[in-house]
Amino acid sequence: MGDRVRIQVDGATIMVESGMTLAAAMMMSGLAAMRRSPGGDPRGVLCAMGSCHECRATVDGVRGVKTCMIEVKEGQKIERDQPLGLASLEAKIDRSIRTVEFDLAVIGAGPAGLAAACAAAELGRSVVIIDESIRPGGRIWSYRHEPPLAARSWLERARQAGVQRLQGYTVYRGQPGELEVAGVTDGNRVRVICHKIIVATGARERFLPFPGWTLPGVVGAGALQSLIKGGLDVRDRTLLVAGSGPLLLAVARLANESGARVTLAEQASFADRSGLAIPLLLSPSRWRPALNLWNALADVEKSSSSWVKEARGDGRVEEVVLRTPAGDRVMAVDGLAVGYGLIPESRVAAGLGCDLDESGAVRVDAHQQSSIPGILCAGELTGVAGNEAAIDEGLIAGIVAAGRNPQSRLLARVRRHRFWGQALESAHPLRDEVLQLATEDVIACRCEDVATGDLSGVTSFREARLIHRLGMGPCQGRVCESSPICQRLTGSDTIRPPWMVVPSGLSTRVSQVRDSE
Amino acid sequence: MNQRHHVIILGAGIAGVCCAREFVDRGFKVSLIESGPAAGVQGATAAGMGHIVVNDGDPEVLRLCLRGRELWRERLNEEETDQSYWRSGTLWMAEDDSQMEALKGALGRLQSAGVESELIEGERLFKVEPALARDLVGGLRIPHDGVVYAPKVTANLWNELEQVESYFHTAVVEIGDGWVQLANGSRLAGDAVIVATGISLLDHFTGAAGEWARQFPILPREGHLAITARGTRILGHHVVEAGYQKGAHQVSEEAVACAILPRPTDQLCLGSCRRPGRGGPVDAQLLQRIIDRCERFVPGVSSLPILRTWTGSRAATSDGKPLIGPMPGLKRTWLLGGFEGLGITQAPAAAELLCQRVLGEACILDPGAWDPARMRSAVVGRLHG
Missing domain, CATH: 3.50.50.60 (FAD/NAD(P)-binding domain)
Incomplete structure (x- = not known):
């Protein structure tokens, strides 16, 4: 603890504490503005969990790296708003893909994912967890040096049961039986062959636009938590x-x-x-x-x-x-x-074909099975109900994925958790005033700088997207979709690959290199 | 027909909206019927790359492309169109000497038609486009070609039209001679019905017209595209491999060719491919082949971050040329479609030509080449011979 490392931001060397997330380190160093929007406005961290892409920068030559999802490293080079030079294209990215095979792939290492992986592995299944963060635990148990007490027992159980982890990897494409994942820092590829999939991608924050919400230093509530935990x-x-x-x-x-x-x-x-x-x-x-x-x-x-x-x-x-x-x-x-509040992060599940309900949560039965055979979902993406619910749903999903029947006591507990989740939800109704804060000039889509007023008279998502470019940037609509202006639009877009924008494209073969001049 | 007459246009894609403009400019009453929620957000207008290219494959096609390009240049201004038009020029790339020879042939045809164009060989190619692979032997540059973002351009054209009666979210179930039956039970009749519904162009005809439509159907040809993040525009031209045209003319086979279109938004649109189909889910293997093909011409392009991928479908005809003229067997119903990959380039010219035909005005281009009735003999001969 307390070691310091040197990183370079736009050529200037700064000293930061080891173990920090890069986003937290840059904010600490007074670099809250990490990039410029298409319209030229300064932007910084918003979600601090890899959804909004607002904190992206070029890190060690790789473009579009989300600085909230990586750790500082000695000698790391960060470039902000760097125009793409041909020289950087020559930095060869290894697009060979290696294949791994497991009985079960769990997407997400939060409470639901860890519990699911432990339950299935303890029943003898080979399990891999794929998780985008630096360390396991999800948002609620994120940490820098020591995992919180609640997480420790699950991490220990996972270790003992032989659960493998692809930590720092994003699922960007797949189908039942097969997932393709990419490293968040380098885009390295792995193909995961699996009999079953448990999606445990949790929730993301609901953002409601208001005047000034795009200023650097305005972050999500959960984002502040992650940034503090990130140093x-x-x-x-x-x-x-x-x-x-x-x-x-x-x-x-x-x-x-x-x-x-x-x-x-x-x-x-x-x-x-x-x-x-x-x-x-x-x-x-x-x-x-x-x-x-x-x-x-x-x-x-x-x-x-x-x-x-x-x-x-x-x-x-x-x-x-x-x-x-x-x-x-x-x-x-x-x-x-x-x-x-929180909304279900159900994109990967939707990409795999699972049915969603009108709130955007994945429809599951009492055994956490989705509408697609072999794909189970556990935790907040099936309805926001807190981490106790996530753990119990994860256990159920893991047990069911391993071919066993969960105890009725466990199923009853999940029903009680859901009741509590609904009580919490109805105790925090959104008032009209906060839904009407986005006046004409307020940016609705941060990626493409679409103002609320640009969308007046627009009735459909297709029109908002194709004509006005709402949701056409790297967050793929994750930030704007929950805003009031989008709630009144009809229709929706299909989820197509990439389910998450990854730093190095979609190609998975070794490329040729341009001859030097 | 005179100004009191009523024109019904089906389809608010780029062709339908260009056509609406022609009639509105002449003072006609126009009704526009569209199954989608707005103008410019469906079909090939929404899914296409958005290139304006002149194609020298056939003298008539070249004339239609040139007129289309000329009209876009008159109507759109690079500064004023909200990043939706850009005169990037096209650069056709040759991998070997035989392709270079083919480009020289194209250059001759273009220059004799008065199209500004030039061959670029050797090192100069890499001065013009430094991102190209160094083993390419040369290219053909057509400087006045360009890029439009078709959904926005269509929406802008639509917004400029006044007094058009529009029916969005409205499906058509039957098309007759001067009338259309709508799914909501109502029927609209006019002095002219113009069908500009892309791959659905011939779907709703009955009787003798329906018979013709079944004989010479629209052949939907699926394409896949991907777009990179902002900040990745490493090309100044729309770069296309010389072999692209060969692929474009194969109706039934699957063809993949490098076509990379820089967008004014500092992004690259990566394509292309053709295969029979109406635009289903993204096929990962096919997309991989497209990106690999792009990588062969622009090394490193496959490592750029991709924001989205999508599919769409082009409306091809059995003889590969558009249908601009009366629906065979009908007097008051006209076709405007079958543009395959050239709809955005040709739309304003085709709309102008069709309007001139409908109104009996002098035509700026020879209408015979595009008359749907041409399909009666020649193609039957080819299909059955």
Whole structure:
């Protein structure tokens, strides 16, 4: 701990702490603006979990690397907004593909994926987990040096059961029985042949556009959590954590414990959230964590029925207009974290052909089986219900994938978790005011700089995409799809490869090299 | 016909919208019927690469391409069209001496038709396009060819039209002589019906017209494309391998050829392939072959990040030429389609020609070459002989 490494950003050497994510290291070094948008605006980290692609840069000659998904390394060279030179094309990328074969491939190493892999491996199946992050644990258990206590037992069980991992790999294409994956830093390819697949890709944050939301320093709520865990030092920083949902509490707690001056603003009213009292009373196992959380937030300023109306700043966020029941309040901040709950990350499952419901969650039966034979799904992508639900669903999926029947007690527990998830959801209804924050000038699609006003009168996704370029950038619509402007559009697009944009194209053979002149 | 008359156009792709413009400009009442949600977002208009190329394969085809290119140059302005038009020029690339000879032949035909073009041999090729593979022997450069982003251009043209009665989300179930039956039960009749529905061009005819349509069907030819991320425009020209035209003329076989189109958005569109089909799911192996073929001409291009891949379908006819003229057996119903891969280039010229025919005006091009009735004899002879 505490070792330092040297990295080079646009030729300038900076010292950073080892083990950090590159995104956190760059933000720490005052480089919150990581690139320019097509319209020339500065952009930085938004999601910090590999969805939004806003933090991408050229790293060691590889273009389009998401800096939130990789770790700093001695001598690493980062270039921002580098025009593509032919010389860099000659940096030969190894596109040979190696093939590995397993009984079961699990996509995602969060609670659901780890539990699924352990359950199947302990029943004698050969299992590989494919996970995009630097280390296993998913977003909730992400860590830099030591895994959190809750994750440790699962990681140990996985090790003992012989679960293999492709850590730092993204699934970009596949079908039942076969997945193609690429390394997030180098694009190296692996073909995974597998009898069964468990998709455990979790959830991503819901972002609602508001004036100033594209300023560097405005990040997701979960993103702040990931950045702090990734090494971002927030001591003595003034941070506003806003939006909606229980995640805000955990984020505010972590920021507070990490030495930041935290203000917490929840858009839902106290009355809405008091609806949780009865489900909480019925669920004794949640009493102690709830009490702990409450105590930990004792010295954090908290308000309900409050939301961010606007973020302002020159090149990065400097102040925020917070709407509170007492009126508008302008706050000077060092950072703003805003998220409006979680939505299922079901793209890989949809790419594999699984049916989704109207909320975008994968439809599964009580045994976590999707509409496609041999493909099971576990965790938040089947409906957001928290990590206990994810673990139990993962166990069920792993047991079923191994050809066994899960115990009815386990199935009953999942039903209770789902009830709790629904109670949480209905305790945080989104108010009309936050759905109407995106005025005409507010960017709706960050990748392609499409303004909300550009879409007035547009009724279909096809028109929004093809004519106005909404969702045509590297995030493939992951950020804008949940925004109110998209919710009113009819139709949807099919999920085609690449399911996630990977740094080095789609080709999987060794290429010829241009002769030197 | 005069200005009080009513023209019904089926299909709001690039051809249908160009055609609507011709009639609106002349003061006619126009109704436009489209199965999709908006203009320019369906069919080959939505899925195509968006190249404006002059094709020298046949003198009539060349004239239609040239007129189309000329009209685009008049109507679109590189500065004003929101990154949807760019005069990139086409560079046809030769891998060996025999292809170079073929390009020389093409140069002769183009120059005698007055088309600005030049051969580029040896080192000069790599000065013009440094990203090309060093073992290429030369190229044919056609500087005034270009790139349009067809969905946007079509939408812009559509937005400029005033007083067009539009029916979106509206499917057609039957087409007769001067009338169409809609899926919603209603029937529209006009003085002229113009069918510009791409691969569905001949799907809804009955009786003698239906018989003709079955005899000379539209042959849908599927293509696959991929597009790179912004910041990857390493080419200044639309670069196409000389062998492309050979592939374009094979109707039944599968053909893959390098065609890389730089988009004004600082992206590259990678193609191309042709095979029978209506545009199904992306075929990973086929896409691999396309990208490998592009890599052969532009080393390193296969390692650029790909944002999206998609398929689409071109409407080809049995003799490889478009249908611009009256539907055989009908008097008030006209065809505008079957452009295969040249629809975007030819659309404004074909629309102009069709409008001139419908109204009995003097035609700027010879209409006989495109008259659907040509299919009566020659092709029957070929198919059965």
